[in-house]
Amino acid sequence: MQKRTIIIIAAIVVLIAAAVLFYFLSRAGLEGRIAIPFIAHQKPAIDPHLPNANALSDKLDEIQFDGLFNLSANPSGVVYEDGLGELLGVDENNVVSVRLKQGKRWHDSFPVTMDGDDITVGKGPDHLFSARDLEFTLKRIQSLGTLSPDYILVSQAVDDFSFAGPDAENIIRFQFRGDRIWKEADIKEILSFKILPEGSAMNDLNYRNGTGTYLSLPPKEGVANYYRMPGSPALIPFVDLMPFIDNSTYPTEMKGKSINVLLDTPFGSVSPVLANHEEFFAKSNISTTFFALLFNTERLNREQRKELRRLVDARLVLDRFFKVNTPQQRNIVDYKGNSNNFGDYLNTSIFPSSSYYLEEKVIESVPDSSAGFPGILPDTVQIQVCLNYGAREEYSELISIFNTPGLFGAKLHVTAVTNDVIRKGNYDAVLVAFTGYRSNFLFDLYDIVLREPDLETYKINLQTELTAEGTAAISPASLQADHNFFRLDARRETVDQQDVLQFMSDMYGFMSSRQVGDKQEYARRVDAMEQQLCLGKWLFSLPSLAYFSTQFDSSSIDLYGVASQLSTIKKWKEREKK
Amino acid sequence: MRRIWPVLFLASLLAGCAAYKELSPDPEVLPAERGYIELKNGDEQFTLDKDGKYFVTFPAPPRDNTVLVLTLSNKSIIGSTLTAVFDDGVKPADRIPDETAGSDTMSVYAVDTRVLTFYWVIDPVKADTRLNMHYRYAPRWRFTFENKYVEYSGTLSSNVVGRQTYESIGPDFMSEQVDLKKERAGLDRTTGTISALRDELVKLGTLFPPEIAGSRDTAYVSYSKLRAAVDDELKFQTEYATALAFFDREKDTRGSMEAFLAAAPTFADFFRQSGSLRKPVVDRARSLIMARLAHVPAYYENQVKTRTDPRPVTLKPATAPVRKLYAAVGEQYPEELQSLEDFLARYNVEAGALAVAKERLAEIPKLLQRNPTWLSDTLYAALLERDAAANAAFVGSELSRFERQAGYPCVAALDQEVAATTAQIVGYQSIHTRARTVAGRIVMESWRMAEEQLRDLHNAIEANTSASLRTHKDMFVNHLESDLFGRMKAATEQKVEAFIARNILVTDDVPAMYQDSVFIPALRVTFSAGGSGVVAQRNQQIESYLTAAKNIRFPEAAIKALYAEFTKNIAVKGAERARAIVEHGKQYRGDDKQIKAYINECDPQVAKWIVKAKEYRRVYALPVTQNLRGTNEYVLRLRLNIPSDAAFPVFDITVKLPPEVAAKAGSEQWYKEITINRKPIKNEGRFRITAPKADNNYESLISPVQMDKDGNNILEVRFMYPGYRVFEVSAMAQVPIIRKN
Known part of the structure; x- marks a missing residue:
């Protein structure tokens, strides 16, 4: 290469570097x-x-x-x-x-x-x-x-x-x-x-x-x-x-x-990018997000839902999610001072493990040890997920995990779809991230059960009515197939209807009670009925880690x-x- | 009326003077001894009117011991009395007694020369009468003798005893042939009567005027004859009685050497008085006595021979009267009897010495009888003094020189007893000397040496040679052992008590106090005469005491005292006292619930119970570090055990903090850590911890706190504070509200 050419290239590089430097130095900062x-x-x-x-x-x-x-x-x-x-x-x-x-x-x-x-x-x-x-x-x-x-x-x-x-x-x-x-x-x-x-x-x-x-x-x-x-x-x-x-x-x-200010990091994990303590400091918090596969009760009967729940190994998903024991492991910390305690984030109930009800053993999770029979499931369990309303990174990782050949009996097929597709309910299961949940007494079941299956517009389909005694009760109209992810319909006469009505009633009891003891009892009932109805696979919660600039x-x-x-x-x- | 009273008074006086009328005999009364003379008023007898009052004066006799004899024919109808004092009346005290008061015809009055005039007072006169009376002045002896002579003569004649029996006593006299007792009884009676007669005559004889002797006075001559007859009869009866008494006594003592020897003085007296007796009587008596004396030496020897004990021997009856009896009958004192006496004199010296030794030894039990002070040196000095005195009492044995008696059992017994007593004294001396040493060691609190020497005493050979010595030694051993243990235990206890009293409020290095040697027995007992069981029991006893002192009383007393000071003002050495209470509590094994409550209250590691909702409980927050001048870590632990129907009871805990702790809570976290059952409670999680501030009265709310139904709910709060002290914290639990965040 000729020397002149080299000089010209070098001059251009210097000019570009100078321009970049000028850009960073001259742009408006975050002061104030x-x-x-x-x-x-x-x-x-x-x-x-x-x-x-x-x-x-x-x-x-x-x-x-x-x-x-x-x-x-x-x-x-x-x-x-x-x-x-x-x-x-x-x-x-x-x-x-x-x-x-x-x-x-x-x-x-x-x-x-x-x-x-x-x-x-x-x-x-x-x-x-x-x-x-x-x-x-x-x-x-x-x-x-x-x-x-x-x-x-x-x-x-x-x-x-x-x-x-x-x-x-x-x-x-x-x-x-x-x-x-x-x-x-x-x-x-x-x-x-x-x-x-x-x-x-x-x-x-x-x-x-x-x-x-x-x-x-x-x-x-x-x-x-x-x-x-x-x-x-x-x-x-x-x-x-x-x-x-x-x-x-x-x-x-x-x-x-x-x-x-970054109130939640992707995966809830420690960010290597923000590892410099001179520039950032972090504060961990209790989990506020969990992932779940919500089963379509119109397409999967109770036995199939139980089989699907059995088929999905949440621990396997979790380990792959955080790339546990790999060079790329996503490290986590919690507010108690623990680190990489991944197992603590596994969920076994509609109530997350971080919630009061699990942590204080108001609800005891009982692992399903019965023998599986995947044959009753469809050849392919169609799972849909929408990546456009938060948790894109996490969803993408989960899609990859669920679609990994050889896992889960090669039964699962996850497809990223738009919000409109999900609203139509053409899925066997839908992968949803529930954010902002509380682990205290006020855990929000409406957010899971009564939420309109529209990720763009947050709506809770609660309808109440007065009983003969004049007290408020939840109306079966609150559960209509088109208006919840599970496609539960409390008004439809199915083999599950009585259990669905009971589940709905217990949920309302839980949400409307202002007595701690009542909440505990309703929590047990909700969990028990959900275990029978088998409405979803409660995967895991995300750690919560906030970063702040120094x-x-x-x-x-x-x-x-x-x-x-x-x-x-x-x-x-x-x-x-x- | 006023004029009449003087007249009546004078009349009464005159009437009084004229109450007695003097009769003036003619011829007048003469005091000479002339026989009976009629009292006449001239030629006539005096006339006495009924109810009249009269008196007659009689002059004093020429000599004393005279009687005035009055004979009256009408004594029965007049009352009369003789007096030396007459003043228109006779006081009873002035009346001279009538010696013939029972006579209807005679009155006899003793008169003497000390009074010039006697008044014979007639009062009353029961009927009009004539005074037919004679009077006589007579010496009393004469008047008496004249009146008694017939009686005296009768008495003598009726008490005369026949003299044939007495006269018949000779060499062949057999006392069995005479009823001696009957004879003596009769003789006693007659002799007594005659003796009394003689006494009366002698007495009467003293009344005789001196000049009567040698006169031909008829009464006197009769008196002298009667007196001589009486004396002769009395002499006979006395001799006869003496003889009868001897023979009777001799007869009575037959068959009884003891009675015979007891009567030896009587027999000896008989012979000494035998001079007036008939010689045949005396000879017969001697022959009887000499026959009896032949058996006397054997009798006495037998008394000694039969003795088997070592006590002094006293011959009974005593030999001195016997020796006199021998002399009285003129016999030589027997040689064997003399030898026996000589032996006994020595034997009794030696036996007496033994007795003295034993008496002195016998004082030893007396010294020990009334609960003596076994550790008193005075006691042992006294004991050893008795030992020495007993030893000193002994004399050398010389009995072997009495060949005749040397083989007597009592001699052997004496030798044996002397040997035994000597051994006892030796043993006593050893026991007492050793015991004295042990006592001294005990007093000096040389427990180990005292025990060793006590063991030596118990095992000393010389103290175990006889059962009595062993008993004696055992008594000392037992008492000294008891005193040793008691003193040692008392000393241990005293030290412990002093230690406790001295240290109950000490807060420094409490654990070290429990390592103090005061809680180790002053002596671990290794010896007891009672054996290993007693040793173990005593060690157990003192160990029990020390254990109780160490693990109950000391911590109990200290905790009570410290807690009282602690609660009085926790700001003054509060942390030190609380920690000391806890340290004491670690040693406490008692079951006093209050004490345990104090310990728990002061022990930061012990959770304080909260058993009722909506009630504040005051608890202490105490440091768990010990940096006296720096920052310390404090712990407050609460155990929630509140009854609840809920399957999963849950509570809010409100902790009211002292301002000093919470003052900076706005700028820095006031607590270091809050945990429930060791699990951290953090605000970042689902828990809520509110910050204490002045405007919320420095209360911090911790919510929700899940409660285990089994009650194992320990809420622990740790905080740091730059100081070493105690804080009061109040805590309250109640059902929580449901919080949004």
Whole structure:
């Protein structure tokens, strides 16, 4: 090669390198911003009273809305801070007095205009928080019933979802039930439901007007970012939701500083990309996502479902999923300090192993030791999965595992399909990731059983009716074949109908109970009936691991719980530069 | 009326003066001894009127021992009395007794020369009468003798004893032929009567005036004859009685040498008094006595020969009267009897010495009888003194020189007893000397040496030569053994008690206190006369005490005391006291529930029970490290055992923390670790731990805490604190609410 040619090539390389360097040095940084990724076509829907399949939705409730009291945390644990109320005390008759904060403005008091990245927060007519907003909110929660965790929360303490007042000093009084000593933490927990302004729609897709730390900016393509509300104590002005095609690139995006908060990593595993402790720090949490094969009860009878459940070796799937004992093993850690304890994530029940009900052995999983008879299964068990609504990476891995020749009697065939295909129910089983589940008493069975088989729109098909005694009961209409992944139909006369009705009733009992003992009993019944009906193969849960950029001061981020990950966001602060 | 009273008073006086009328005899009364003289009023007799009162004066006699004799024909109708004091009346005390009060015709009054005039007072007169009376002044002896002579003569004549029997006593006299007792009885009676008569006559004789002797006074002559007859009869009867008494006594003692020898003084006296007796009587008596004396030496020797014991011998009856009897009858004292006496004199010296030795030895049991102080040196000094005194009492044996008696059994017995007693003394000396040494060791608390020397005493050869010595030795061994053990145990206990009292509040290095030698027996017993069983039992006894002291009383006392101080103010050495209580608790084997509760309360490793919902229980959080000037780790453990109908009971636990612990909870985690049954409870999981703050009264809620139905639910909280102290924490459990997050 001629020397001149070499010089020219070298000059071009230098110029390209310089251009790349200029790009990285000149682009806008994340200073003053909290950047959180989301799947672009899985837009978070903000409803502070209903759970959402998109876990980010529930987390955003915390930054946008206030309760009378807000959940927060410090190094010693959970704390409750005054939100829209100030607890004055509880008397001997269990009357809880709360002074409503005055001068608290709704976000719509501050008109926001955006010009590119320039944001102007104006000052409009004051829309002040009042007792009527609280009254409206309680009515909404009451109307949502067991769909809302807040319903269970409030109904434990306040029978009629009402209060007295406010009086001249803006004090309202709740008559709490007399069956316990009401400690401050309990009272504030009960009154920590988020408050919507009076006049809001009772059933909206998104609720954007709150009083919380961050106000919602005008949405772009249906997704809103957040800006610090005037007068807010938050230290970081912006919370940006960064759209990505799927979660596979999250670690590299974080590495590349496109985001600085990653609330869940792909596979829930330790990310080698983010291993540099100088740049990132991690906090593990309890599992919030599990994978399951949900059986189509219209295409597989009970014996076939049992055989399919027997056929799918969840441990095998798990080991291959995490590439256990291979050079590519996906390492995991948990909040207890364990590492690579993969077996702890195997599920054997509709209740995940991480949940209270399994962990405290309220439910004892009994392994099926009966001899298998795969011959009763179809030649090929058609399994469908949609990769477009989160967990793309994990789904892809599972497709590969299930389609591995020689495994599972060569009976399984997994196909990636669109959401519309799944809605049609032409599958023997569907592979679904359930995200944002709670492991506490409030494990959400509706999310599994009553969820509309539409991954784009989260909908729970709960219909209730009054019994002859005047009490609420679940209606068989809640289970219609076209409206759940299992294609269960409680109204259809099949050999399974009575068991399905019983299962449905027990599920409703579990979800509507506010007594711990009742929940335990219903949990056992639900599990037992599900074991008989054999509705799915409960594969495993994912570890939960969040990464943060060292842009933030790690000591300012106290994370407890799952949905409340962002409840301490106003305390987050950026690390002081050396 | 006032004029009448003086007149009446004077009249009464005059009437009184005129109550007695003096009769003035004519011729007047003369006190000379002239026989009976009629009392006349001239030629007539005095006339006495009924109810009249009269008196007659009689002059004093010329000499004392005179009687005034009055004869009256009408004594029955008049009352009269003689007095030396008369003043218109006679006091009873002034009346001179009438010596013939029973007579209807006579009154006899003793008069003397000390009174000039006697008044014969007549009062009353029962009827009008004439005083037909004679009077006589007479010496008393005469008046008496005249009146008694006939009686005296009759008495003598009726008590005279025949003299034939006495006169007949001679060499052939056989006392069996006479009823001696009857004869003596009669003789006693007559002799007594005559003796009394003689006494009366002698007494009467003392009244005679001196000048009467040699006179021809008829009464006196009669008196002298009667007196001589009485004396002669009395002399005879006395001699006769003496003879009868001898023969009667001799007769009575026949067949009984003892009775005979007992009467030796009587017999000897008989011979000494035999001078007035008839010689044949005396000869016959001597012959009888000499016959009896021939058997006396054998009698005495037999007394000694038959003795088999070593005690002193006393011959009975004593030989001194016998020796006199020999002399009285004129016989030589027998040689064999003299030899026997000589032997006994020596024998009794030696036997007496033995007796003294034994008496002194006998004092030893007395010294030991009344619960003596077995460890007293004074006791042993006294015992050894008795031993020495007993030993010193012995004299050398000289009995071998008495050939005749040397073979007597009592001599052999004496030798044997002397040997035995000597051996006993030697044994006693050994026992007492050794016991004294042991006692000294015990007093000096030289337990080991005391035990060794006690064992030596028990096994000493000289203390085991006889059963009595063994018994004596065993007594000492037993008492000293008991004292040794008792003292050693008491000393051990005293040290332990002092140790306990001294250390109950000590908090430093409590485990080391339980290693102290005070809890080791001062002596591990290796000897007992009672054998290995007793040794084991004693060791067990003291071990039991020490075990109880070490494992019950010391920890119990310390824990109570420490706990009282601890609860008084936990801020002052609270952690040290709590830890000390726990350390004591590790040694405690008692079953006092309160003590165990104290230990558990102070032991951070022991979970504190919470058995009732909705009630706070105060517990202590205590350090499990011991950095007195630095940061320490504290532990609080709760055991939840709350009754519940639920199959899977679950609770919220509220822990109210001290502000010092929770003050910085907002900036740093106040706890190091919270676990339930050793499983960590972490906020990141499904658990909820709320942070304590000033505005929630520093309460931390831990929820949900699953409770095992079997009660094995240990909630443990560990936290760090820069100090070494105790914190009060309150905990409460109740059914949880269902939480959203």
